[in-house]
Amino acid sequence: MSGTSELKIYNSLTSRKELFKPLQKNNVGIYVCGPTVYNKVHLGNCRTFISFDLIVRYLRHLGYNVRYVRNITDVGHLEDDSDDGEDRIAKKARLENIEPMEVVKKYSDDFHKTLRKFKVLPPNIEPTATGHIIEQIELIKKLIDSGFAYEVNGSVYFDIKKYCESYEYGILSNRKLEELLKNTRDLSGQSEKKEPFDFALWKKASKNHIMKWNSPWGQGFPGWHIECTAMSLKYLGNQFDIHGGGIDLKFPHHECEIAQGTALNSVPPVKTWMHTNMLTLNGKKMAKSTGNNILPEELFSGTNKNISEAFSPVVTRFFMMQAHYRNQLDISQDALNASKKGYQRLIKGYKFIDNLSSNYIGKSIFDVNEAISKFYYAMNDDFNTPVLIKELFEALKRIKGLSINKDFINKDDLKKLQNTFRVFLFDILGFEVVEDKNDTDEYLNKTVSLLIELRENARKNNDFKKADEIRENLLSIGIILKDNKNGTRFELK
Ligand code: AMP
Numbered sequence: 001m002s003g004t005s006e007l008k009i010y011n012s013l014t015s016r017k018e019l020f021k022p023l024q025k026n027n028v029g030i031y032v033c034g035p036t037v038y039n040k041v042h043l044g045n046c047r048t049f050i051s052f053d054l055i056v057r058y059l060r061h062l063g064y065n066v067r068y069v070r071n072i073t074d075v076g077h078l079e080d081d082s083d084d085g086e087d088r089i090a091k092k093a094r095l096e097n098i099e100p101m102e103v104v105k106k107y108s109d110d111f112h113k114t115l116r117k118f119k120v121l122p123p124n125i126e127p128t129a130t131g132h133i134i135e136q137i138e139l140i141k142k143l144i145d146s147g148f149a150y151e152v153n154g155s156v157y158f159d160i161k162k163y164c165e166s167y168e169y170g171i172l173s174n175r176k177l178e179e180l181l182k183n184t185r186d187l188s189g190q191s192e193k194k195e196p197f198d199f200a201l202w203k204k205a206s207k208n209h210i211m212k213w214n215s216p217w218g219q220g221f222p223g224w225h226i227e228c229t230a231m232s233l234k235y236l237g238n239q240f241d242i243h244g245g246g247i248d249l250k251f252p253h254h255e256c257e258i259a260q261g262t263a264l265n266s267v268p269p270v271k272t273w274m275h276t277n278m279l280t281l282n283g284k285k286m287a288k289s290t291g292n293n294i295l296p297e298e299l300f301s302g303t304n305k306n307i308s309e310a311f312s313p314v315v316t317r318f319f320m321m322q323a324h325y326r327n328q329l330d331i332s333q334d335a336l337n338a339s340k341k342g343y344q345r346l347i348k349g350y351k352f353i354d355n356l357s358s359n360y361i362g363k364s365i366f367d368v369n370e371a372i373s374k375f376y377y378a379m380n381d382d383f384n385t386p387v388l389i390k391e392l393f394e395a396l397k398r399i400k401g402l403s404i405n406k407d408f409i410n411k412d413d414l415k416k417l418q419n420t421f422r423v424f425l426f427d428i429l430g431f432e433v434v435e436d437k438n439d440t441d442e443y444l445n446k447t448v449s450l451l452i453e454l455r456e457n458a459r460k461n462n463d464f465k466k467a468d469e470i471r472e473n474l475l476s477i478g479i480i481l482k483d484n485k486n487g488t489r490f491e492l493k
């Protein structure tokens, strides 16, 4: 099915493309860090989830039985990367004067609604951090029992020096312990830790902290990293195939997940680490915290100050697919306009192929299998969508050129090609055929204006029969011409 090549995936852990072999034949377990639901997701977040949607869609297309787990972080994400500061969700609840769980519901709903617009398929399991407090406490207890964690004043920290006696810390982000020691500032409030680079597994809650739970160490709340370890290991096993997220999560989040999982089970938790690169705006990372971001709804309605034209979800998805997921991508009005044109050309080409028919049973001039194997080759090369799109256009160009010969393709080959186009465009890339309303309006305006002009000319030449004919024919299809002293305008019935 996948042509002649086999799937290779770039593993951030080894910095190499590796032949993909699932741990269990035909079954693939994949975990992707989901959003922290204290705000609306921006287009940068969407890029990461759209990339993993493509990856999961392709794995399923290859015949794998995929269990896709993507969590919702609804607690524990602190204001800064140190272990102190206010929980972002609690802060939002305070600002909006609502319950933290109302914040969570509001922004989880918004997240789901947005991803549906982008044709992102839901994961198989979408666990929440607050729904897995017991599991997190269990893991922390186990880490304390095996000596990899210690308790101080109602908080629990992961002991990195202890971990380094048996394992290596920093293998994902290539950081050395000495370097970490040099770079870790001794922020106030961290002094209870043995070492500044130790990270929190559990934090003691102050009196006025809202989101807190009972634990063996008193009332508190979990650290950020332990939630993903608890949920991924619970649903995918102690070792699973793929763990993904944006490249900004490599350190410290994913590095800490590796340490936690390895300390717990003596095996690294993940075989292949996949990281998507950032969507940028004006060359800078799109981020909630800096305000350098675009919300999807602003893009769809053309109300963002950076991009004033409206672009549909599918054009935005196409724009993202034109870049490889590991490359940075800068969003701009010009780039989106180019993508809009490209997408229209692609869909036009697809419709052209889809409408072709053939009764020919001889040999095709067009080598369908060669074209198809190029599509697979691109996708098997670490999900290379820009190359895939280039190959799709290449095939369209050739078919257009050859189709002037009547018998250029036999009927079986044509069917195969039509089917493959459908599968790649809609099942794998997640595109759809939508009539762009703005464009339709524009074309309608232009066409009716042209007819009004022709009617005007006919009247000037005293050809009233022609003028009436134009008016009546337009009326018969629901377009009413209204004459007034300033000229003629039209209305739809
Ligand atoms: P957060 O809600 O901030 O934890 O982010 C959710 C996901 O979006 C994570 O996988 C991040 O790595 C990813 N992400 C955040 N900003 C960007 C960006 N500008 N471009 C691509 N992915 C991003």
Ligand code: ZN
Pocket (backbone or CB within 6 Å): 032, 033, 034, 228, 253
């Ligand atoms: Zn995570």
